[in-house]
Amino acid sequence: MLVTRSRGSQASRNTHPTASIEVPLVSLRSPSPNRRAVLASLGVALPAAAIVAPAAIAAAPAAHPDAALLAMEPRIAALVAEVDALCSARSRIEEACYAASGPAPDAPVFVRSDGSYERGLALFNDAMRAWRARHAEAAEQLGLESAEDAHGEADGRLLAACRELAAMPATTLEGLTLKARMTAHDGGTSGDIAPSILEDLIALGGQA
Structure with missing residues (x-):
């Protein structure tokens, strides 16, 4: 008007x-x-x-309470895959080293009476030194030490990530479920995730 x-x-x-x-x-x-x-x-x-409809405001997703915790899953999954791959590579090199050096000598059988044990022990020690030398040469040629170092470093990164996850309190069912899944990868590392789930449950019970 x-x-x-x-x-x-x-x-x-x-x-x-x-x-x-x-x-x-x-x-x-x-x-x-x-x-x-x-x-x-x-x-x-x-x-x-410049015009924001009320419906668009209502549809905007709220931040998840355990967003940082849930974001750890792809990171840990990538680390687990890396550790598994490096472990397999290390195992293949170890098998190749044993194949190149041959079977290790058997220890002598202990005999008290005729002194054969002492003679056998001396022969065994000589054979064992020769075998170790062959194994060390094969390991150097095949890069066993580098494979062991790479595997150990990746395992250390997985350990650190699992400890970081355990230190994050879970406040939702999604967060607790994620922690429970990640315990499958924590057994050979820190072992901290399972106890942290109990701590989270106790804390949530205290808030009820």
């Missing part, structure tokens, strides 16, 4: 349209006028991005 304020008479307004000023009227009965409609009547266009 528009109200016309005229500088002259009604006839003057009809005769000289430029002499009148049209001002949008906002009903005083509405406590919160539609600002978009008012601005549109004045020729001011609002960009679409």
Whole structure:
């Protein structure tokens, strides 16, 4: 609705349209006028991005209480895959080393009476030194030490990630379930995740 304020008479307004000023009227009965409609009547266009529908606000997802905890799962899964791959590579190199060096000599059988044990022990020690030398040479050629170092470093990273996960309190069922799944990868590392689940359950029980 528009109200016309005229500088002259009604006839003057009809005769000289430029002499009148049209001002949008906002009903005083509405406590919160539609600002978009008012601005549109004045020729001011609002960009679409500036208009946020209430439905869009309601649909915005809230941050999960255990978001940081849940984000650990893909990281630990990647570390587990890395450790498994490096462990397999190490095992293959170890098998190749044993194949190259041959079977280790058998220890002598203990015999008290004729001194054969002492002679056998001396022969065994000589054979064992020779076998160890062959095994060390094969290990150096095949890179066993590097494979062991790589496996150990990856296992250390998995250990650190499991300890980090255990230190995060779970406050939802999703968080507790994730921790329970991760205990399958924690047995050979820190072993801290399972006790942390009990601590989380006790803490949640205290909040009830």
